[in-house]
Amino acid sequence: MSDYLWDKSGEPEAEVERLEELLGSLRHRPRMLELPSEAVPLETRRPRLFSTTRLFDTSRRLGPAWVAVAATLLLAFLLGASVFLRTRLTNGDERAASGDARQSQPTTTQGTTHQTSAPTSQEPVRGENKTDAENKAEAGAGLKRDENDTVKNVSVKNDAVKNDTVKNVAVENIAVKDFTPGRRRSVRLASIPNQQKLMTATAKGARVNEREAVEAMSAANRGSAPALIESTRLLAKEQLVYALRLTGSKLRQVRRKTQGSEDSKSGLDERERIK
Amino acid sequence: MFKVETSQLLFAERGRSEAEVQTPEAALVESARAGDREAFARLHDMYAPLVHGVLLARVRYDEVSDLVQDVFLTAFRKLGHLRDAERFGPWVSMIARNRAVDFYRRARETEELHEEFAQGTGREAEASEALEIIRGLPEAYRETLVLRLVEGMTGPEIAVRTGLQPASVRVNLHRGMKLLRARLGMKDGKL
Numbered sequence A: 001m002s003d004y005l006w007d008k009s010g011e012p013e014a015e016v017e018r019l020e021e022l023l024g025s026l027r028h029r030p031r032m033l034e035l036p037s038e039a040v041p042l043e044t045r046r047p048r049l050f051s052t053t054r055l056f057d058t059s060r061r062l063g064p065a066w067v068a069v070a071a072t073l074l075l076a077f078l079l080g081a082s083v084f085l086r087t088r089l090t091n092g093d094e095r096a097a098s099g100d101a102r103q104s105q106p107t108t109t110q111g112t113t114h115q116t117s118a119p120t121s122q123e124p125v126r127g128e129n130k131t132d133a134e135n136k137a138e139a140g141a142g143l144k145r146d147e148n149d150t151v152k153n154v155s156v157k158n159d160a161v162k163n164d165t166v167k168n169v170a171v172e173n174i175a176v177k178d179f180t181p182g183r184r185r186s187v188r189l190a191s192i193p194n195q196q197k198l199m200t201a202t203a204k205g206a207r208v209n210e211r212e213a214v215e216a217m218s219a220a221n222r223g224s225a226p227a228l229i230e231s232t233r234l235l236a237k238e239q240l241v242y243a244l245r246l247t248g249s250k251l252r253q254v255r256r257k258t259q260g261s262e263d264s265k266s267g268l269d270e271r272e273r274i275k
Numbered sequence B: 001m002f003k004v005e006t007s008q009l010l011f012a013e014r015g016r017s018e019a020e021v022q023t024p025e026a027a028l029v030e031s032a033r034a035g036d037r038e039a040f041a042r043l044h045d046m047y048a049p050l051v052h053g054v055l056l057a058r059v060r061y062d063e064v065s066d067l068v069q070d071v072f073l074t075a076f077r078k079l080g081h082l083r084d085a086e087r088f089g090p091w092v093s094m095i096a097r098n099r100a101v102d103f104y105r106r107a108r109e110t111e112e113l114h115e116e117f118a119q120g121t122g123r124e125a126e127a128s129e130a131l132e133i134i135r136g137l138p139e140a141y142r143e144t145l146v147l148r149l150v151e152g153m154t155g156p157e158i159a160v161r162t163g164l165q166p167a168s169v170r171v172n173l174h175r176g177m178k179l180l181r182a183r184l185g186m187k188d189g190k191l
Helices: A003-007 A014-026 A064-116 A118-139 A145-169 A192-204 A210-220 A225-274 B002-021 B024-033 B037-056 B061-077 B085-106 B111-118 B122-135 B139-150 B155-162 B166-187
Strands: A174-177 A186-189
Touching: A003 B155, A003 B166, A014 B122, A014 B139, A014 B166, B024 B037, B024 B085, B037 B061, B037 B085, B037 B139, B037 B155, B061 B085, B085 B155, B122 B139, B122 B166, B139 B155, B139 B166, B155 B166
Parallel strands: none
Antiparallel strands: A174 A186
């Protein structure tokens, strides 16, 4: 092995020297590198997903992608907060409703006992109404006593009338909360049989103004808003069921009549044929 | 205590060796990455013969000069792709090889010019003829031979610049030279 071909050491080889001399004319001639002024070394390394330098780079952070991400996060947070608040509110209402229902149970039982014992049972109710009316009147921006008295009298009379109406309709154990005007007014019926009684009474023609009845019920007992909403729903449902039943029975009657006439007609035809 | 001292010594030794290992080329690459054009110009001066030789093993002589410029421009733009600054030579060699392939894809119609160049002056014609024979050798030999005979590099230099193993370069040189001798003897009989 010649060392000259490898590292130019030792005795030079004639063939290699000649080739070097011949091909040396084609050797690289130094020339100035001409880089365009706009040429810039690009930093095109593979982007890392969780690179800290990338994360804290302000130029990237202020880019449109970052703005979009921030807006999305903000939107998601707002949505989440609204959902959380709603659920919390509804849960609070349910809790309040359950709590009110528990509280209202003993009062309803009291109500039954009172109503079974007829006229005496109305006195405490009226008394409550009175105080309520008084409170309302007093809270109504400091009216004079005369006016308060008249209000009292009027409210007492109204309550008496309402309670009488309720009695006529034979509604028992009705817990109602009367709200200030503008708020929801709802009714909670303690039991479905009572509602049915109310419905039957209404159907029979004892025209009870529902609103008045509700107000009367509010005078009788007080319940919480969600429970009353629920009872109102039940009442509406019962009304619907009753209306459907009524319509069904009417239809049945009509059908019977029409079938009867047809039967009678067909019977006549058959008789005529037989004849 | 002894362990700590030993590890500290090892650590210090490693740090020193790492600092020593970084070649001036690597430092120039880092500077060039930061946008230092002077550093890249120095890299160009150092590696232009290598790129020239790599291209000359594949492309005609009169085209090589412009292609060298192209290769270094591409290298400057893509310097961020280079992971190991120590391996600038192998990296730029690969760019040159790819550029040569790309050149033949685009410009096949210039073959006639090559023939005209071959019919130039006697010395140039002889040189280009010898180069043509080298180009006819297997790829592993022709690049090494051009770098040795045309660019005047030694075997160890070729190994360092191209990133090949010195043993491989040595083998390529000797086998390539043997083939070249045979082909030149068959063709001319003078060499």
